[in-house]
Amino acid sequence: MKKYKHVYDYYRNAILDGYLKKEDTLPSIRKSCEIFQCSQTTIEHAYEQLVLDGYIESIEKVGYRVRLEPAQIKMHKEIESTPAKEYEEEYDLDLRPRSVSLQSSEIQTWKRYLKQAFKAEQMSSYGDPQGEFPLRQALSLYAYKNRGVMCLTEQILVGPNYQTLLFVLCGMFDVPGIVGMEHPFHPQAKRVFESYGWEIKEVDLEHLNDIDILYINSSSSGKKREPISNEVRDRVLEQAEEHDFLIIEDDYNGELTYRSKNRRAMYSADTNDRVIYCGSFSRLLLPSVRISYLVLNETWDQYYRSHKMEYGPMASKLEQMAFANYIADGHLERHVRKLKREYRDKSLLMEEELQKKGFEFFLNEAYLSYLVHLPNVDQKKFKELAEQRGIGLPEFDEGWMEISFASLDEDSIADSIEQFDQLVKESTLS
Template identity: 30%
Template sequence: MSNLILLDHASTEPLYMQLYRHFREEIEQQKLKEGEKMPSIRWLADSLSVSKITVEKAYQQLLCEGYIQSGNRTRYSVGRFVDSAWPPPATPAAVTAPASSVETPVRYDLASGEMDMEGFDFDLWKRYINKAFADPDRLMRYGDLQGEPELRRQLVAYIRSRGVNCRHDQVIVAPGVQSLLNILASLLKAEHAGIAFEEPGFKIGRRVWEDREFRIIPVRLRREGIDTDALAASGARLVYVTPSHQFPTGYIMPIGERVRLLTWARQTGATIIEDDYDSEFRYFGRPLPALTGLDTEGAVIYMGSFSKVIPPSIRISYMVLPDRLLERYKKRASLYNQATSAIEQLALARYMADGHLERQIRRLRKLYNEKHALFRHSLRTVFGKRVEINETESGLHMVLTVKSKLTPKELYDRALADGCRIALLQDYYLGEAPVTPSQIILYFSKIPAGEIDAAIRLLKKAWF
């Protein structure tokens, strides 16, 4: 069967989608009959020289759409298909899209902070997912509103390394940072009409608060982090900060500025929301402790996520509420359904308990440290003095100042025309962003190490 399957490794269409389309068409045309066994995942992966993950994803898509059925965990057969007289869906080639909607093929996505596909052991994760099914009675019940206790206890131990000391009953689990922000907006609306954000800053986070009718107060950023003098002058009493790795600039707030920020909160009765963004990926020296670890007044709400450590499709984020807000949360807890998969929570709890998360972080830190060095070296070698790199020793991206007469939008368009997607720093400003100098954001996490230099050379070709 594999002789009939032709996969185009140079195509922008993912291999699993090509494989999915092949089998879908075979089933629709009844070349594969109802009940016929599908090739085993391992055999097909070896025959096509692709990863087992590629075959698994194709089969999962076919399974979801009813084209195949599962006999056990690893073997599938063709499902019952509708009458062959039923017209098959139009193939992509038969659909003519308006010219304006045709996307330029992207060879290198330098605007995405997604993790390296080689950086996660999916087979290991599947074993922990399977273990979570060992207690079916529990899975038939609604989970704990704050998150599964086993996971919250593991989180308490995990964030202790960041200097955060808390109880597991202070931890709230949710499927993503946006869900946590929606909970906080509901909790804090009665006492706050506005919230300050770093400028430039986390635009998706701003949107959540805007949608909840909070006034957004942009506060300028210095290399040391948010300008505490400007923050004090703004009148804000609620602020969202990313001190460990400011997004998008990559700046790290030094200890002196952290103390100043906490002093401001103590003197004004303000609340600080700390997003400990990208704190896992510091490549030189020890990371500073989280701001929350320095807080003795209960002024800081701590937030974290695993989206850069495990695949972001495993939607698990968390926050630690100070006691003064915890009581308010518990009074309203029935309003907040727990939308995070209990299966994934239990799997992650066991995964952490067995030490795999720590090993995963060490593995990724080594991988990204190597990519970080390659990326920086390639930028310097290829561009020379035509660019300035915002030097940081952490994170998964770099900010580049391009010494060109081209506007940021022109840089973006030219890069995209040559197959590179980039991000613009100006898009993260709430107010008017500086047009000059042209500053762009380049992520390296998703780019294979062996293709980093080619990606950088493609950018140079587009711009100079």
């Protein structure tokens, strides 16, 4: 332990334990030097840290005295006595769709780019509210090459996640109206619209009218959670023009097609300025790296830029600069290719095991998961057994459960489905 820390801890504990009370004076720097047998610099450092942390204050011609009120001391003790609690539960087997494949090599690559960005001179400023220019430039090239989204750098708005960007977008609209969404409604998008007073209407993509906005997940649409076909895409765009509504396209994991044919985003086929595009990277990198982006159409791009300085930066500038270089050096495209191979193999292995057990299921490609039908299961007993055995599972949705292969090793998939099947058997209603 550093010498100044020993002095710091001594006086801090004396204050918190009540030996030194509000407005009591600490020994002079010279006296503390004698008490602790250390240099003046060490004592000054300790006292300065105690001032910065709010324990003491420096009074001219008096010296240093205790600043904390009794109520503040009580609060300190309560905070320190609170047992540490993990933010995320740890499971022996995690089948939740929120989990991802963690590749140590990719983590090390990302760390290297973060370290390089941290050393850059640009870190001394707040950043661009719209997102850092190098990242927007890299994203415009990436979006065109991988999703057919042709846009100018000026049309891109970067945020920490698509829900935050959706809040910004809804704040730009004058008055609330009616937003059409497919069932099941996306809970985070639904929450944003409801926060702004929008009415949510369940829609069928074949018959769209009496709505102001269509919110659509083009990579996971409808009951089967499939990418929309080109025919459906074109029909939706025709209806948008015919019935005069805006489309917000959520292209979640749209580039990660490992079992279906690669399709271009709906934005790529829009010729009437009807689509606003949203892309995200949390399942491609790490869930803790929060970067998403909007591609505004011409109408709302002009509106945003005229009000740009009324907004503050959203996503971490450090992460943005690191990510810009990561994309520019080709790592993202290389990583996506690798993930496609990995997730294809895992999905086929899980599909084979689910078939062996006789489950009814279908693939949700964008979310790296299978929806499994469990119609005769005692849900309460099922959850209790899963908790007892350290198995992480999502909630039921009308008799279906979505289980993910993303974070599983290929060698563990058969055993994982075996454990899942055992839970189902033990929880099946007689």
